[in-house]
Amino acid sequence: DQQVKQNSPSLSVQEGRISILNCDYTNSMFDYFLWYKKYPAEGPTFLISISSIKDKNEDGRFTVFLNKSAKHLSLHIVPSQPGDSAVYFCAAINQAGTALIFGKGTTLSVSS
Amino acid sequence: DAGITQSPRHKVTETGTPVTLRCHQTENHRYMYWYRQDPGHGLRLIHYSYGVKDTDKGEVSDGYSVSRSKTEDFLLTLESATSSQTSVYFCATWGDNTDTQYFGPGTRLTVL
Numbered sequence: 084d085q086q087v088k089q090n091s092p093s094l095s096v097q098e099g100r101i102s103i104l105n106c107d108y109t110n111s112m113f114d115y116f117l118w119y120k121k122y123p124a125e126g127p128t129f130l131i132s133i134s135s136i137k138d139k140n141e142d143g144r145f146t147v148f149l150n151k152s153a154k155h156l157s158l159h160i161v162p163s164q165p166g167d168s169a170v171y172f173c174a175a176i177n178q179a180g181t182a183l184i185f186g187k188g189t190t191l192s193v194s195s
Numbered sequence: 196d197a198g199i200t201q202s203p204r205h206k207v208t209e210t211g212t213p214v215t216l217r218c219h220q221t222e223n224h225r226y227m228y229w230y231r232q233d234p235g236h237g238l239r240l241i242h243y244s245y246g247v248k249d250t251d252k253g254e255v256s257d258g259y260s261v262s263r264s265k266t267e268d269f270l271l272t273l274e275s276a277t278s279s280q281t282s283v284y285f286c287a288t289w290g291d292n293t294d295t296q297y298f299g300p301g302t303r304l305t306v307l
Contacts, residue, residue, distance in 0.1 A: 089237075117295060126199075126285055126298030127238070172237060181245060182228065182253070183296055187237035 086110050087175050089186035098195045102160040106173030106186055111154065113175040117183065118147060118158050121170045130171070131158070163193045198222050199299035201286050207305045214273040216302050218286030226289035227269040228253075228296065229261060231282040238285065244269055276306040 088107045096102045106116075114135040119127035133140040133147045133156065140147050146159045160167055170190050174183040198221035208214050218227060229241040230253075240253030242261040250261050258280060260272045273280055286299040 092235075115294070119298075124301070126287075126300050128298070129295040132294060181226065181251075182240055182243055184240075185230075185238040187235065 084109070085186075086113075087173055087184050087186040089171075089173055089189050091189050092187070093190045093192070095192045095194065096163045098165055098193055099162045102158075102163045102167065102191055102193065104158040104160075104171050104173075104189050104191065106156045106158075108154050108156075108175055110175070110178070111151075112178050115176040116147070116149065116156055117174045117176075118145075119172040119174060119185075121172065121188070127172060160191075163191075165193050165195050167191060168193045199286055199288055199297060201284075201299040201302050203302060204300065205303045207307065208276050209307050210277055211275050214276050214304065214306075216271040216284055216286075216304070218269045218271070218299060220267050220269075220286075220288045222288060222290060222297075223266060224288035224290035224293075224297075225266075226296075227263065228287040228289070229259070229269065229271045230285045230287065231255065231280075232285060232301075233282050241271065241284075273304075276304075278306050280304065281306045 086109050117132040118130040120130045121127040131145050133149050149156045170188045172188045173186040200219045202217045228243040230238045239255045244250045244263040262270045284302045287296040289296045
């Protein structure tokens with residue numbers, strides 16, 4: 084059973100607007116979450132992370148929000164740029180702290 | 196960037212042949228991982244290593260074996276390749292003093 088879920092396979096946004104990518108998890112013991120970005124023919128690259136002791140983490144245009152009671156996190160990109168078009172993966176560190184559990188990814192397309 | 200290289204970057208092989216993919220890192224990270232990425236499935240963990248000669252299975256380990264004889268090298272072997280193993284394979288590392296995984300550029304494997 085999927086422990087990290089990204090229920091939207093794709094998202095289309097206009098340049099300058101906000102992109103909101105969502106992620107849900109099932110295990111309440113998860114306490115650290117990461118977002119990765121992946122361009123075609125490249126490996127995923129780390130984007131931003133959040134610990135369960137926080138409900139928000141911001142880095143430039145990227146903000147991740149964590150709602151522990153709902154087991155939900157979201158990545159906000161403001162303003163969106165065409166170069167943000169990529170696949171975004173949400174991940175959680177497993178309980179043993181030894182590996183990441185990834186969602187299936189959301190493909191973001193930002194049009195100019 | 197954790198100085199991760201993968202070889203080969205592309206390979207086409209036939210069903211039933213053995214295949215070995217190599218991951219090399221220069222950062223002395225303790226943990227190393229092999230993932231496969233497939234449409235609709237995101238990134239799935241095949242095997243991982245938490246030290247020289249110490250390995251463990253991931254979510255989709257059937258048909259794969261791994262070896263780690265040196266800190267910097269992690270090999271993934273398909274003993275007898277099948278068409279279902281056609282995929283893009285990513286290696287990743289995780290150091291003790293980092294809270295993110297770093298990914299290599301990927302190997303695209305096609306099994307005919």
